[in-house]
Amino acid sequence: xxxxxxxxxxxxxxxxxxxxxxxxxxxxxxxxxxxxxxxxxxxxxxxxxxxxxxxxxxxxxxxxxxxxxxxxxxxxxxxxxxxxxxxxxxxxxxxxxxxxxxxxxxxxxxxxxxxxxxxxxxxxxxxxxxxxxxxxxxxxxxxxxxxxxxxxxxxxxxxxxxxxxxxxxxxxxxxxxxxxxxxxxxxxxxxxxxxxxxxxxxxxxxxxxxxxxxxxxxxxxxxxxxxxxxxxxxxxxxxxxxxxxxxxxxxxxxxxxxxxxxxxxxxxxxxxxxxxxxxxxxxxxxxxxxxxxxxxxxxxxxxxxxxxxxxxxxxxxxxxxxxxxxxxxxxxxxxxxxxxx
Amino acid sequence: xxxxxxxxxxxxxxxxxxxxxxxxxxxxxxxxxxxxxxxxxxxxxxxxxxxxxxxxxxxxxxxxxxxxxxxxxxxxxxxxxxxxxxxxxxxxxxxxxxxxxxx
Numbered sequence: 001x002x003x004x005x006x007x008x009x010x011x012x013x014x015x016x017x018x019x020x021x022x023x024x025x026x027x028x029x030x031x032x033x034x035x036x037x038x039x040x041x042x043x044x045x046x047x048x049x050x051x052x053x054x055x056x057x058x059x060x061x062x063x064x065x066x067x068x069x070x071x072x073x074x075x076x077x078x079x080x081x082x083x084x085x086x087x088x089x090x091x092x093x094x095x096x097x098x099x100x101x102x103x104x105x106x107x108x109x110x111x112x113x114x115x116x117x118x119x120x121x122x123x124x125x126x127x128x129x130x131x132x133x134x135x136x137x138x139x140x141x142x143x144x145x146x147x148x149x150x151x152x153x154x155x156x157x158x159x160x161x162x163x164x165x166x167x168x169x170x171x172x173x174x175x176x177x178x179x180x181x182x183x184x185x186x187x188x189x190x191x192x193x194x195x196x197x198x199x200x201x202x203x204x205x206x207x208x209x210x211x212x213x214x215x216x217x218x219x220x221x222x223x224x225x226x227x228x229x230x231x232x233x234x235x236x237x238x239x240x241x242x243x244x245x246x247x248x249x250x251x252x253x254x255x256x257x258x259x260x261x262x263x264x265x266x267x268x269x270x271x272x273x274x275x276x277x278x279x280x281x282x283x284x285x286x287x288x289x290x291x292x293x294x295x296x297x298x299x300x301x302x303x304x305x306x307x308x309x310x311x312x313x314x315x316x317x318x319x320x321x322x323x324x325x326x327x328x329x330x331x332x333x334x335x336x337x338x339x340x341x
Numbered sequence: 342x343x344x345x346x347x348x349x350x351x352x353x354x355x356x357x358x359x360x361x362x363x364x365x366x367x368x369x370x371x372x373x374x375x376x377x378x379x380x381x382x383x384x385x386x387x388x389x390x391x392x393x394x395x396x397x398x399x400x401x402x403x404x405x406x407x408x409x410x411x412x413x414x415x416x417x418x419x420x421x422x423x424x425x426x427x428x429x430x431x432x433x434x435x436x437x438x439x440x441x442x443x444x
Contacts, residue, residue, distance in 0.1 A: 004398075074388075078379040083347045088440035090347070203399050204349045204437065206392065272395040 004273030005320070008282035011266035016289020018259035020297045021252045025055055028252060030243035037236060045114070050235050052110035057222035058244065060102055062257025063264070064219050067212045070265065076208045083209050091217075093201030094210055098217035101194035103226060108186025115180030117170030121187070126159035126284050131192020133277030140199055142275040151320030152281040158312030159287040164305045195276045198268065207268040215264075278320060288313050343437070344376060345444050348392050351376070353434040356402055356426035363405060363425040366393055367415035386415070393424065401430030 025031065031051055038047035071077055083090050105128075112121035129152060136142040202210050230237045244250065263286070270279035288310055343354040355369050356362055370389045374381050380389050396402050406423040415421055426434075 003394075075379060075384070078377075079347060082345065086347065086350075086440075086442055088442070089350075089437055203401075204353075204433065205347060206349070206388075207395075209347075273398045 004270045004279070005282060005317075007266040008270040008274060008279050009285065009317070011263045011270060011283045012285035013289050014259050014266065015263035015283065015286035016291075016293050018256065018263060018286075019290040020293050021256040021259065023294065025249075025252050025256060026051075028249050029246060030240040030249070031055065033243075034236065034240040037240075042235075046235075048114045049111070050230060050237065052114070053107065053222075053226060053230065054237055054241065056102065056106045056110070057219075057227055058241075058253055059106075059256055059260060060215055060218045060222055062253050063261040064212075064215045064257075065254075066257045066261035067208075067215060067265075070261070071208060071212055074208055076206060076212070079206050079209045080212055083205050084213050090201045090205050090210070091213060093197050094214040095217045097194045097198040097201070098214045099221060100190045100197065101214070102218040103221055105187045105190025105194065108183040108188075108190055111183025112180050112187060113183075115177040115183065117173070117180075120170040120180065120184060122159075122162075122287055122290075125187045125191065126156060126287050128188045128191040128195075129156060129277060129280035129284055131189060132195040132280040135192065135196035136199065136276035139196060140203075140276065142199075142277070144275070144277060145323060147323045148278055148320055151316045151318075151323075152277055154316030154319060155281045155285065155313050156316075158309045158314075158316060159284050160309070161305050161312055162287050162291060162309030164309075192280075195271065195280050199271045199276045202268065202272050207272060208265065211264055211268045214268075215261075282317065282320070285313050285317065342441070346441070348373065348377065348380070348389060349396060350437050350441075352392065352396060353401060353426065353430055353437065356424065357431060357434055359426075361425065362431075363423060366390055366422045366424065367410075369393075369424075370415070383416075390415075393422070396430070397422075397424065399429075400427060401433055402426050 031054070034054070035047045035051050038050055071080065085091075105125075109121050109125055133144065133149075133152060137144055198210065198214060227237055227241075244253065263283075267279065267283050270283065273279075274282070343351040345351075351373065352369065355372060356364060359369070370386055370393075373389050374386065377385070379385060393402065397404060402424040404422050405425050408421050410417055410419045410421050
């Protein structure tokens with residue numbers, strides 16, 4: 001369990017760091033020129049959505065590159081080959097996880113950011129462990145102790161508190177539009193389902209292998225379906241994709257892929273050891289680390305709600321961490337005769 | 342049936358075939374090391390042991406006994422664990438057999 005908690009906390013830290021290149025990439029060429037170009041021929045909203053889709057597709061592509069290097073280091077290529085062939089038993093779950101986590105959840109987050117606000121998007125994303133917890137208990141039959149459940153609730157309250165100021169401002173500003181709320185819902189459902197579906201495949205797969213297959217699937221979805229559709233609709237996506245080879249843009253995209261890839265490595269390693277609910281909840285501490293790193297590297301200001309949120313997140317983590325290991329040695333309820341040591 | 346399949350598939354089968362469904366981690370890992378040439382060295386051994394820990398967390402096998410490896414059978418100073426396959430593990434193995442794509 002302690003290894004699992006360490007993995008989940010590492011995930012939160014690296015996911016938080018990801019927001020720094022994730023913020024920077026929006027102000028880089030060729031993305032800015034592409035946005036201006038599409039704004040001139042279509043609309044500002046269309047330009048924003050297309051840019052979000054292209055950045056997410058590139059993010060997934062650079063994650064696969066990162067994971068390729070990672071898999072050379074951990075020597076899992078043969079196991080990937082053995083696992084990917086088992087489409088009914090493993091790969092179908094990772095394909096579904098990819099569809100939920102990439103095009104649905106990340107696109108939803110971008111829609112929520114663009115059409116309501118960043119505060120709302122962050123809060124919406126932080127609620128996803130509820131879906132993950134419910135699915136893990138009902139579908140995967142993973143057990144949940146009262147203490148762990150309490151810890152999850154406290155961490156989620158902490159996450160919501162961190163972005164409370166932004167949330168209130170977004171909702172009361174009068175600029176919010178329905179598409180943004182749909183985006184928020186897509187993020188919650190997408191990430192929540194991803195965790196549970198991936199955990200089903202992870203039961204019988206190696207976590208590094210599962211993750212690599214999941215991102216190969218996501219890259220396929222982007223470059224074989226979504227990006228070609230954008231090209232057919234007349235958006236100059238291909239033209240600007242071929243212009244990403246500027247050293248600064250490549251560097252930022254590489255850091256983007258490295259941080260997101262590594263956060264997913266630790267996230268997927270946490271699921272088999274902690275269960276989906278606890279793994280997702282601890283992973284959602286990224287909200288806390290994101291505001292800290294954005295403050296340190298980008299200078300974005302923070303409010304008192306951050307301190308309250310941070311205190312709640314730390315308390316919730318402590319509550320989970322102090323659960324007796326014997327109670328959650330197995331994620332599933334064993335027969336009474338089968339109780340572990 | 343599960344030879345050459347993903348390692349957790351094969352682990353489940355080996356435990357289901359073991360006497361009383363029980364085996365020490367080092368015994369079963371030795372069998373795996375002979376079958377999978379990418380897990381033959383010390384690093385591979387540790388990867389396989391980690392897979393067993395994940396399977397125990399999933400409820401497919403359970404720890405019956407533990408002892409310190411004083412003789413260096415597996416890795417000197419490490420914990421040796423005796424696992425037994427559970428009913429959940431046997432059900433999972435049945436599901437795997439139904440959907441398995443042969444080599």
